[in-house]
Amino acid sequence: MSQYILALDQGTTSSRAILFDSQGQPVETDQQEFRQIFPTPGHVEHDPEEIWTSQITVAQNALKQSEVNVESIAAIGITNQRETIVLWERETGKTIGNAIVWQSRISSKICDRLKSEGLESTFREKTGLLLDPYFSGTKLTWLLENDSELKTRAEKGEILCGTIDSFLIWKLTGGKSHVTDISNASRTLLFDINTQQWSDELLKILGVPRVMLPEVVDSSGVIAETSPDIFGKSIPIAGVAGDQQAATFGQICFEPGMAKNTYGTGCFMLMNIGNKPRLSENGLLTTIGWRINGETVYCLEGSIFIAGAVIQWLRDGLEIISSAEQTEALAISIEDTGGVYFVPAFVGLGAPYWDAQARGMMIGLTRGTTQAHITRAALESIAYQTYDVLDAMKRDSGIDLAELRVDGGATANNFLMQFQADILQTAVHRPTIQETTALGAAYLAGLGVGLWQSQAEIAEKWALDKEFKPQIKTEQSNTLLTDWHRAVKRSQGWQE
Ligand code: ADP
Secondary structure (H helix, E strand, C coil): CCCEEEEEEECCCEEEEEEEECCCCEEEEEEEECCCECCCCCCCEECHHHHHHHHHHHHHHHHHHHCCCHHHEEEEEEEECCCCEEEEECCCCCECCCEECCCCCCCHHHHHHHHHCCCHHHHHHHHCCCCCCCCHHHHHHHHHHCCHHHHHHHHCCCEEEEEHHHHHHHHHCCCCCCEEEHHHHCCCCCEECCCCEECHHHHHHHCCCHHHCCEEECCEEEEEECCHHHHCCCCEEEEEEEHHHHHHHHCCCCCCCCEEEEECCCEEEEEEEECCCCCCCCCCEEEEEEEECCEEEEEEEEEECCCHHHHHHHHHCCCCCCCCCHHHHHHHCCCCCCCCEEECCECEECCCCCECCCCCEEECCCCCCCHHHHHHHHHHHHHHHHHHHHHHHHHHHCCCCCEEEEECHHHHCHHHHHHHHHHHCCEEEEECCCCHHHHHHHHHHHHHCCCCCCHHHHHCCCCEEEEECCCCCHHHHHHHHHHHHHHHHHHCCCCC
Protein backbone atom coordinates (compact mmCIF):
# COMPACT_ATOMS: atom_id res chain seq x y z
CA MET A 1 0.00 0.00 0.00
CA SER A 2 1.39 3.40 -0.92
CA GLN A 3 2.00 5.76 1.93
CA TYR A 4 1.57 9.50 2.20
CA ILE A 5 2.55 12.30 4.56
CA LEU A 6 0.18 15.15 5.29
CA ALA A 7 2.06 18.41 5.89
CA LEU A 8 0.28 21.24 7.70
CA ASP A 9 1.87 24.59 6.89
CA GLN A 10 0.40 27.21 9.19
CA GLY A 11 1.69 30.53 7.84
CA THR A 12 1.25 34.18 8.77
CA THR A 13 -1.45 34.95 6.22
CA SER A 14 -2.81 31.52 5.32
CA SER A 15 -3.09 27.92 6.43
CA ARG A 16 -2.07 25.30 3.91
CA ALA A 17 -2.06 21.54 3.73
CA ILE A 18 0.01 19.57 1.23
CA LEU A 19 -0.14 15.83 0.77
CA PHE A 20 3.19 14.29 -0.23
CA ASP A 21 3.67 10.80 -1.62
CA SER A 22 6.44 8.43 -0.59
CA GLN A 23 8.70 9.94 -3.27
CA GLY A 24 8.37 13.30 -1.56
CA GLN A 25 6.27 14.65 -4.43
CA PRO A 26 3.30 16.93 -3.67
CA VAL A 27 0.06 15.33 -4.87
CA GLU A 28 -2.64 17.57 -3.43
CA THR A 29 -2.83 20.93 -1.77
CA ASP A 30 -5.39 23.30 -0.26
CA GLN A 31 -5.04 26.76 1.22
CA GLN A 32 -7.18 29.25 3.14
CA GLU A 33 -6.45 32.79 4.22
CA PHE A 34 -7.53 34.15 7.58
CA ARG A 35 -7.93 37.59 9.14
CA GLN A 36 -5.08 39.87 10.11
CA ILE A 37 -6.14 41.91 13.12
CA PHE A 38 -4.51 45.29 13.86
CA PRO A 39 -5.90 46.60 17.18
CA THR A 40 -3.44 49.52 17.38
CA PRO A 41 -0.52 50.60 15.16
CA GLY A 42 2.30 48.10 15.39
CA HIS A 43 0.16 45.49 17.13
CA VAL A 44 -0.73 42.41 15.07
CA GLU A 45 -3.05 39.59 16.17
CA HIS A 46 -4.71 36.45 14.81
CA ASP A 47 -7.80 34.72 16.11
CA PRO A 48 -6.49 31.30 17.21
CA GLU A 49 -9.85 29.68 16.51
CA GLU A 50 -9.60 30.90 12.90
CA ILE A 51 -6.10 29.51 12.69
CA TRP A 52 -7.37 26.16 13.88
CA THR A 53 -10.51 26.10 11.73
CA SER A 54 -8.70 27.12 8.56
CA GLN A 55 -5.89 24.63 9.21
CA ILE A 56 -8.15 21.69 9.84
CA THR A 57 -10.42 22.57 6.91
CA VAL A 58 -7.57 22.65 4.41
CA ALA A 59 -6.18 19.39 5.82
CA GLN A 60 -9.54 17.66 5.42
CA ASN A 61 -10.05 19.22 1.97
CA ALA A 62 -6.64 18.12 0.73
CA LEU A 63 -7.37 14.58 1.88
CA LYS A 64 -10.80 14.55 0.29
CA GLN A 65 -9.64 16.04 -3.02
CA SER A 66 -6.77 13.56 -3.27
CA GLU A 67 -9.10 10.59 -2.77
CA VAL A 68 -6.28 9.02 -0.77
CA ASN A 69 -7.63 6.72 1.91
CA VAL A 70 -6.89 7.98 5.42
CA GLU A 71 -5.40 4.52 6.15
CA SER A 72 -2.57 5.45 3.77
CA ILE A 73 -1.54 8.52 5.72
CA ALA A 74 1.61 7.44 7.50
CA ALA A 75 2.06 10.62 9.51
CA ILE A 76 1.39 14.32 9.88
CA GLY A 77 4.13 16.95 9.79
CA ILE A 78 3.60 20.46 11.13
CA THR A 79 5.41 23.66 10.26
CA ASN A 80 4.33 27.06 11.42
CA GLN A 81 4.75 30.81 11.58
CA ARG A 82 7.26 31.18 14.40
CA GLU A 83 7.25 33.23 17.62
CA THR A 84 3.48 33.86 17.54
CA ILE A 85 2.04 33.04 20.95
CA VAL A 86 -1.34 31.67 22.08
CA LEU A 87 -2.86 31.23 25.57
CA TRP A 88 -5.61 28.77 26.46
CA GLU A 89 -7.27 27.16 29.46
CA ARG A 90 -5.87 23.82 30.54
CA GLU A 91 -9.28 22.57 31.66
CA THR A 92 -11.49 23.59 28.73
CA GLY A 93 -9.03 24.29 25.91
CA LYS A 94 -10.73 27.65 25.45
CA THR A 95 -8.34 30.23 24.04
CA ILE A 96 -7.71 33.45 25.96
CA GLY A 97 -7.82 36.44 23.65
CA ASN A 98 -6.05 36.54 20.33
CA ALA A 99 -2.68 35.17 19.33
CA ILE A 100 0.03 37.84 19.45
CA VAL A 101 1.75 37.61 16.07
CA TRP A 102 5.53 37.64 15.58
CA GLN A 103 5.22 40.95 13.69
CA SER A 104 3.67 42.66 16.70
CA ARG A 105 5.79 45.36 18.35
CA ILE A 106 3.52 45.39 21.40
CA SER A 107 6.34 44.52 23.79
CA SER A 108 8.91 47.05 22.58
CA LYS A 109 8.77 48.98 25.86
CA ILE A 110 9.41 45.79 27.80
CA CYS A 111 12.42 45.09 25.58
CA ASP A 112 13.72 48.63 26.15
CA ARG A 113 13.30 48.21 29.89
CA LEU A 114 15.22 44.91 29.93
CA LYS A 115 17.97 46.42 27.80
CA SER A 116 18.30 49.38 30.13
CA GLU A 117 18.70 46.91 32.99
CA GLY A 118 21.69 45.52 31.10
CA LEU A 119 20.09 42.14 30.46
CA GLU A 120 20.64 41.79 26.71
CA SER A 121 23.86 39.82 27.03
CA THR A 122 22.20 37.35 29.44
CA PHE A 123 19.47 36.66 26.89
CA ARG A 124 21.93 36.55 24.05
CA GLU A 125 24.26 34.05 25.67
CA LYS A 126 21.48 31.72 26.69
CA THR A 127 19.08 31.97 23.75
CA GLY A 128 21.21 33.13 20.78
CA LEU A 129 18.56 35.83 20.16
CA LEU A 130 18.25 39.57 20.74
CA LEU A 131 15.95 41.51 23.04
CA ASP A 132 13.49 42.33 20.29
CA PRO A 133 9.66 42.26 20.45
CA TYR A 134 9.79 39.83 17.51
CA PHE A 135 10.38 36.86 19.85
CA SER A 136 7.65 35.26 22.00
CA GLY A 137 8.97 35.80 25.53
CA THR A 138 8.27 39.49 25.98
CA LYS A 139 4.85 39.09 24.31
CA LEU A 140 4.02 36.71 27.16
CA THR A 141 5.35 39.20 29.70
CA TRP A 142 3.12 41.84 28.16
CA LEU A 143 0.02 39.61 28.33
CA LEU A 144 0.66 38.68 31.95
CA GLU A 145 1.68 42.15 33.13
CA ASN A 146 -1.53 43.62 31.76
CA ASP A 147 -3.89 41.19 33.47
CA SER A 148 -3.19 40.31 37.09
CA GLU A 149 -6.02 37.78 37.26
CA LEU A 150 -4.57 36.00 34.24
CA LYS A 151 -1.17 35.98 35.90
CA THR A 152 -2.61 34.45 39.09
CA ARG A 153 -4.43 31.79 37.09
CA ALA A 154 -1.26 31.10 35.09
CA GLU A 155 0.72 30.66 38.31
CA LYS A 156 -1.88 28.15 39.52
CA GLY A 157 -1.39 26.14 36.34
CA GLU A 158 -4.80 26.91 34.89
CA ILE A 159 -3.49 28.66 31.77
CA LEU A 160 -1.23 27.14 29.14
CA CYS A 161 0.81 28.86 26.47
CA GLY A 162 2.38 27.76 23.26
CA THR A 163 3.62 28.77 19.86
CA ILE A 164 1.42 27.77 16.91
CA ASP A 165 2.87 24.23 16.62
CA SER A 166 2.06 23.65 20.27
CA PHE A 167 -1.47 25.02 19.91
CA LEU A 168 -2.18 22.90 16.81
CA ILE A 169 -0.91 19.73 18.49
CA TRP A 170 -3.07 20.47 21.54
CA LYS A 171 -6.10 20.80 19.25
CA LEU A 172 -5.22 17.82 17.07
CA THR A 173 -4.85 15.57 20.12
CA GLY A 174 -8.04 16.81 21.74
CA GLY A 175 -6.06 18.39 24.56
CA LYS A 176 -3.91 15.33 25.31
CA SER A 177 -0.50 16.76 24.42
CA HIS A 178 1.04 20.03 25.46
CA VAL A 179 4.36 19.93 23.64
CA THR A 180 6.51 22.05 21.34
CA ASP A 181 9.39 21.10 19.12
CA ILE A 182 12.83 22.38 19.99
CA SER A 183 13.17 24.62 16.91
CA ASN A 184 10.07 26.54 17.98
CA ALA A 185 11.21 26.61 21.62
CA SER A 186 14.46 28.20 20.52
CA ARG A 187 12.54 31.28 19.31
CA THR A 188 10.89 32.17 22.60
CA LEU A 189 13.68 33.93 24.56
CA LEU A 190 12.86 31.46 27.35
CA PHE A 191 14.85 28.49 26.14
CA ASP A 192 18.53 27.94 26.83
CA ILE A 193 19.94 26.58 23.58
CA ASN A 194 23.10 25.37 25.36
CA THR A 195 21.41 23.19 27.99
CA GLN A 196 18.33 22.62 25.79
CA GLN A 197 16.01 23.36 28.72
CA TRP A 198 13.62 26.15 29.62
CA SER A 199 15.75 28.61 31.56
CA ASP A 200 14.51 29.32 35.09
CA GLU A 201 16.58 32.49 35.16
CA LEU A 202 14.99 33.88 32.00
CA LEU A 203 11.50 32.76 33.05
CA LYS A 204 11.98 34.70 36.28
CA ILE A 205 13.21 37.83 34.49
CA LEU A 206 10.25 37.72 32.11
CA GLY A 207 7.74 36.81 34.83
CA VAL A 208 6.54 33.67 33.07
CA PRO A 209 5.41 30.77 35.30
CA ARG A 210 7.03 27.53 34.20
CA VAL A 211 3.77 25.55 34.54
CA MET A 212 2.41 27.38 31.48
CA LEU A 213 5.06 26.01 29.17
CA PRO A 214 4.87 22.97 26.92
CA GLU A 215 7.24 20.05 27.12
CA VAL A 216 10.02 20.34 24.55
CA VAL A 217 10.32 17.42 22.13
CA ASP A 218 12.48 16.38 19.15
CA SER A 219 11.56 17.68 15.71
CA SER A 220 11.16 14.16 14.33
CA GLY A 221 9.71 10.96 15.81
CA VAL A 222 6.19 10.16 16.98
CA ILE A 223 5.22 13.08 19.18
CA ALA A 224 1.49 12.44 19.59
CA GLU A 225 -1.53 10.86 17.90
CA THR A 226 -4.41 12.88 16.49
CA SER A 227 -7.78 12.41 18.09
CA PRO A 228 -9.68 9.80 15.96
CA ASP A 229 -12.69 12.05 15.35
CA ILE A 230 -10.66 14.54 13.30
CA PHE A 231 -9.68 12.38 10.32
CA GLY A 232 -11.76 9.30 11.14
CA LYS A 233 -8.67 7.51 12.46
CA SER A 234 -5.78 8.59 14.63
CA ILE A 235 -2.66 9.57 12.75
CA PRO A 236 0.78 10.03 14.31
CA ILE A 237 2.18 13.55 14.43
CA ALA A 238 5.80 12.77 13.71
CA GLY A 239 7.52 15.93 12.48
CA VAL A 240 7.43 19.53 13.71
CA ALA A 241 9.60 22.56 12.97
CA GLY A 242 9.26 26.33 12.66
CA ASP A 243 8.83 27.45 9.04
CA GLN A 244 12.40 28.60 8.33
CA GLN A 245 13.96 25.58 10.00
CA ALA A 246 11.58 23.28 8.11
CA ALA A 247 12.60 24.97 4.84
CA THR A 248 16.27 24.43 5.73
CA PHE A 249 15.51 20.74 6.30
CA GLY A 250 13.44 20.61 3.10
CA GLN A 251 16.44 22.03 1.25
CA ILE A 252 18.54 19.20 2.70
CA CYS A 253 21.03 21.52 4.38
CA PHE A 254 22.16 18.59 6.51
CA GLU A 255 25.89 19.32 6.56
CA PRO A 256 27.58 22.19 8.39
CA GLY A 257 28.16 25.06 5.99
CA MET A 258 25.10 24.37 3.86
CA ALA A 259 22.69 27.29 3.62
CA LYS A 260 19.36 28.18 2.11
CA ASN A 261 17.81 31.54 1.35
CA THR A 262 14.07 32.06 0.95
CA TYR A 263 13.14 35.01 -1.28
CA GLY A 264 9.64 36.12 -0.31
CA THR A 265 8.40 39.46 0.99
CA GLY A 266 11.64 39.48 2.96
CA CYS A 267 14.52 37.05 2.84
CA PHE A 268 15.30 34.43 5.45
CA MET A 269 18.70 32.84 5.36
CA LEU A 270 19.82 29.95 7.54
CA MET A 271 23.16 28.19 7.63
CA ASN A 272 23.72 24.84 9.31
CA ILE A 273 26.64 25.27 11.75
CA GLY A 274 26.67 21.75 13.15
CA ASN A 275 26.03 20.38 16.62
CA LYS A 276 27.42 23.23 18.71
CA PRO A 277 25.90 26.66 19.21
CA ARG A 278 28.08 29.59 18.20
CA LEU A 279 27.18 33.19 18.90
CA SER A 280 27.40 35.63 16.04
CA GLU A 281 29.72 38.60 16.14
CA ASN A 282 28.05 40.10 13.11
CA GLY A 283 24.44 40.66 14.13
CA LEU A 284 23.02 37.24 13.26
CA LEU A 285 20.87 35.00 15.42
CA THR A 286 21.83 31.56 16.63
CA THR A 287 18.94 29.17 16.57
CA ILE A 288 18.16 25.49 16.75
CA GLY A 289 17.50 23.96 13.34
CA TRP A 290 16.13 20.62 14.51
CA ARG A 291 16.80 17.78 16.91
CA ILE A 292 16.50 14.19 15.74
CA ASN A 293 17.11 11.26 18.10
CA GLY A 294 18.58 13.70 20.58
CA GLU A 295 21.08 15.09 18.03
CA THR A 296 20.79 18.84 17.77
CA VAL A 297 21.68 20.91 14.73
CA TYR A 298 22.27 24.63 15.21
CA CYS A 299 21.92 27.35 12.58
CA LEU A 300 22.90 30.94 12.09
CA GLU A 301 20.01 33.00 10.85
CA GLY A 302 19.84 36.37 9.16
CA SER A 303 16.80 38.12 7.83
CA ILE A 304 16.29 40.88 5.32
CA PHE A 305 13.12 42.91 5.89
CA ILE A 306 12.52 44.13 2.35
CA ALA A 307 13.24 41.76 -0.54
CA GLY A 308 10.29 40.85 -2.83
CA ALA A 309 8.50 43.74 -1.11
CA VAL A 310 10.66 46.18 -3.08
CA ILE A 311 9.12 44.73 -6.25
CA GLN A 312 5.63 45.12 -4.77
CA TRP A 313 6.54 48.75 -4.09
CA LEU A 314 7.60 49.31 -7.72
CA ARG A 315 4.21 47.94 -8.72
CA ASP A 316 1.86 49.44 -6.10
CA GLY A 317 3.76 52.46 -4.77
CA LEU A 318 5.79 53.83 -7.66
CA GLU A 319 3.53 52.16 -10.27
CA ILE A 320 6.31 51.73 -12.83
CA ILE A 321 5.55 48.05 -13.43
CA SER A 322 2.27 46.17 -13.58
CA SER A 323 3.47 42.76 -12.40
CA ALA A 324 6.43 41.21 -10.60
CA GLU A 325 7.08 38.89 -13.56
CA GLN A 326 7.72 41.89 -15.78
CA THR A 327 10.85 42.85 -13.85
CA GLU A 328 13.01 40.17 -15.43
CA ALA A 329 12.48 41.36 -19.02
CA LEU A 330 12.98 44.97 -17.96
CA ALA A 331 16.21 44.16 -16.13
CA ILE A 332 17.76 42.33 -19.06
CA SER A 333 16.67 44.98 -21.54
CA ILE A 334 19.69 47.02 -20.37
CA GLU A 335 23.37 46.20 -19.83
CA ASP A 336 23.51 47.45 -16.24
CA THR A 337 21.84 49.93 -13.89
CA GLY A 338 23.89 52.80 -15.32
CA GLY A 339 25.36 53.34 -11.86
CA VAL A 340 22.02 53.43 -10.03
CA TYR A 341 21.89 51.83 -6.56
CA PHE A 342 18.68 51.29 -4.63
CA VAL A 343 18.86 50.68 -0.88
CA PRO A 344 15.36 49.50 0.12
CA ALA A 345 15.72 50.41 3.81
CA PHE A 346 12.00 51.20 4.02
CA VAL A 347 11.81 50.00 7.63
CA GLY A 348 15.47 50.42 8.52
CA LEU A 349 18.12 47.78 7.89
CA GLY A 350 18.35 44.33 9.50
CA ALA A 351 21.36 42.03 9.67
CA PRO A 352 24.22 42.80 9.64
CA TYR A 353 23.57 46.57 9.97
CA TRP A 354 20.73 46.70 12.52
CA ASP A 355 20.03 50.33 11.79
CA ALA A 356 16.45 51.28 12.60
CA GLN A 357 17.16 54.85 11.47
CA ALA A 358 18.19 53.93 7.92
CA ARG A 359 15.66 54.77 5.20
CA GLY A 360 15.18 53.81 1.57
CA MET A 361 17.28 55.55 -1.03
CA MET A 362 18.13 55.62 -4.74
CA ILE A 363 21.44 57.12 -5.70
CA GLY A 364 23.34 57.62 -8.94
CA LEU A 365 20.33 58.93 -10.87
CA THR A 366 21.05 60.84 -14.09
CA ARG A 367 19.00 62.19 -17.00
CA GLY A 368 19.53 58.82 -18.63
CA THR A 369 17.90 56.83 -15.78
CA THR A 370 14.78 54.96 -16.85
CA GLN A 371 12.20 52.68 -15.35
CA ALA A 372 14.38 49.76 -16.44
CA HIS A 373 17.41 51.02 -14.50
CA ILE A 374 15.36 51.53 -11.35
CA THR A 375 13.76 48.10 -11.68
CA ARG A 376 17.10 46.44 -12.23
CA ALA A 377 18.61 48.30 -9.25
CA ALA A 378 15.68 47.12 -7.10
CA LEU A 379 16.27 43.49 -8.08
CA GLU A 380 19.99 43.84 -7.55
CA SER A 381 19.35 45.21 -4.05
CA ILE A 382 17.86 41.85 -3.08
CA ALA A 383 21.06 40.11 -4.15
CA TYR A 384 23.33 42.66 -2.45
CA GLN A 385 21.46 42.38 0.85
CA THR A 386 21.75 38.60 0.61
CA TYR A 387 25.48 38.97 0.05
CA ASP A 388 25.78 41.05 3.22
CA VAL A 389 24.03 38.44 5.36
CA LEU A 390 25.98 35.57 3.84
CA ASP A 391 29.22 37.43 4.29
CA ALA A 392 28.38 37.83 8.00
CA MET A 393 27.67 34.09 8.18
CA LYS A 394 30.98 33.27 6.57
CA ARG A 395 32.82 35.51 9.02
CA ASP A 396 31.00 33.98 12.00
CA SER A 397 31.33 30.38 10.96
CA GLY A 398 34.64 30.50 9.15
CA ILE A 399 32.95 28.37 6.50
CA ASP A 400 33.18 29.22 2.82
CA LEU A 401 29.92 28.40 1.12
CA ALA A 402 30.00 25.84 -1.68
CA GLU A 403 26.49 26.63 -2.95
CA LEU A 404 23.39 28.56 -1.94
CA ARG A 405 20.07 26.74 -2.13
CA VAL A 406 17.16 29.04 -2.86
CA ASP A 407 13.38 29.02 -2.72
CA GLY A 408 10.43 31.43 -2.48
CA GLY A 409 8.40 33.49 -4.96
CA ALA A 410 11.15 35.76 -6.25
CA THR A 411 13.43 32.85 -7.25
CA ALA A 412 11.25 32.59 -10.38
CA ASN A 413 13.30 35.56 -11.59
CA ASN A 414 16.26 34.14 -13.53
CA PHE A 415 17.97 37.50 -13.80
CA LEU A 416 17.92 37.88 -10.03
CA MET A 417 19.27 34.36 -9.51
CA GLN A 418 22.08 34.88 -12.04
CA PHE A 419 23.00 38.22 -10.51
CA GLN A 420 22.96 36.56 -7.08
CA ALA A 421 25.47 33.95 -8.24
CA ASP A 422 27.64 36.68 -9.80
CA ILE A 423 27.68 38.79 -6.65
CA LEU A 424 28.27 35.88 -4.29
CA GLN A 425 30.79 34.28 -6.66
CA THR A 426 29.05 31.07 -5.59
CA ALA A 427 26.69 28.72 -7.40
CA VAL A 428 22.98 29.26 -6.73
CA HIS A 429 20.81 26.15 -6.84
CA ARG A 430 17.05 26.28 -7.34
CA PRO A 431 15.29 22.96 -6.63
CA THR A 432 12.31 21.57 -8.55
CA ILE A 433 10.08 21.59 -5.46
CA GLN A 434 9.62 25.13 -4.22
CA GLU A 435 7.35 24.13 -1.33
CA THR A 436 10.39 23.52 0.84
CA THR A 437 8.72 24.52 4.11
CA ALA A 438 5.92 21.95 3.87
CA LEU A 439 8.36 19.48 2.35
CA GLY A 440 10.71 19.84 5.33
CA ALA A 441 7.86 19.11 7.74
CA ALA A 442 6.89 16.10 5.63
CA TYR A 443 10.48 14.81 5.61
CA LEU A 444 10.74 15.17 9.40
CA ALA A 445 7.44 13.29 9.80
CA GLY A 446 8.28 10.56 7.27
CA LEU A 447 11.62 10.05 8.95
CA GLY A 448 9.85 9.95 12.31
CA VAL A 449 7.65 6.99 11.33
CA GLY A 450 10.25 5.18 9.23
CA LEU A 451 8.62 5.89 5.85
CA TRP A 452 12.15 7.03 5.00
CA GLN A 453 14.95 5.25 6.79
CA SER A 454 17.59 7.95 6.98
CA GLN A 455 18.48 11.51 6.16
CA ALA A 456 20.74 10.12 3.44
CA GLU A 457 17.71 8.55 1.77
CA ILE A 458 15.85 11.87 1.94
CA ALA A 459 18.84 13.77 0.59
CA GLU A 460 18.63 11.76 -2.63
CA LYS A 461 15.20 13.24 -3.29
CA TRP A 462 16.49 16.81 -3.64
CA ALA A 463 16.34 17.61 -7.36
CA LEU A 464 17.85 20.57 -9.16
CA ASP A 465 15.66 22.71 -11.37
CA LYS A 466 18.38 25.14 -12.42
CA GLU A 467 21.94 25.98 -11.48
CA PHE A 468 23.23 29.55 -11.78
CA LYS A 469 27.02 29.76 -11.94
CA PRO A 470 28.97 32.99 -11.49
CA GLN A 471 29.54 34.53 -14.90
CA ILE A 472 31.49 37.61 -13.91
CA LYS A 473 34.98 37.92 -12.45
CA THR A 474 35.60 38.44 -8.73
CA GLU A 475 37.11 41.89 -9.42
CA GLN A 476 33.92 42.93 -11.16
CA SER A 477 31.66 41.77 -8.33
CA ASN A 478 33.96 43.47 -5.83
CA THR A 479 33.63 46.76 -7.70
CA LEU A 480 29.83 46.48 -7.67
CA LEU A 481 29.88 45.62 -3.96
CA THR A 482 32.12 48.57 -3.11
CA ASP A 483 29.57 50.93 -4.65
CA TRP A 484 26.67 49.11 -2.97
CA HIS A 485 28.35 49.57 0.41
CA ARG A 486 28.95 53.25 -0.33
CA ALA A 487 25.25 53.57 -1.05
CA VAL A 488 24.25 51.70 2.13
CA LYS A 489 26.40 54.08 4.20
CA ARG A 490 24.56 57.07 2.77
CA SER A 491 21.17 55.58 3.66
CA GLN A 492 22.12 54.94 7.29
CA GLY A 493 21.05 57.01 10.26
CA TRP A 494 18.74 59.11 8.12
CA GLN A 495 15.67 59.17 10.37
CA GLU A 496 16.54 61.27 13.38
P1 ADP B 1 5.63 35.40 0.94
O1 ADP B 1 5.65 33.96 1.36
O2 ADP B 1 6.51 36.28 1.77
O3 ADP B 1 4.26 35.97 0.75
P2 ADP B 1 6.33 34.46 -1.74
O4 ADP B 1 7.34 33.38 -1.58
O5 ADP B 1 4.95 34.10 -2.12
O6 ADP B 1 6.34 35.44 -0.49
O7 ADP B 1 6.92 35.48 -2.85
C1 ADP B 1 6.25 36.66 -3.17
C2 ADP B 1 7.24 37.79 -3.33
O8 ADP B 1 8.09 37.53 -4.44
C3 ADP B 1 6.56 39.11 -3.59
O9 ADP B 1 7.14 40.10 -2.76
C4 ADP B 1 6.84 39.41 -5.07
O10 ADP B 1 7.05 40.79 -5.28
C5 ADP B 1 8.10 38.62 -5.34
N1 ADP B 1 8.11 38.08 -6.71
C6 ADP B 1 7.25 37.18 -7.24
N2 ADP B 1 7.58 36.90 -8.51
C7 ADP B 1 8.68 37.63 -8.80
C8 ADP B 1 9.51 37.80 -9.95
N3 ADP B 1 9.28 37.12 -11.08
N4 ADP B 1 10.55 38.65 -9.87
C9 ADP B 1 10.81 39.32 -8.73
N5 ADP B 1 10.07 39.21 -7.62
C10 ADP B 1 9.02 38.38 -7.64
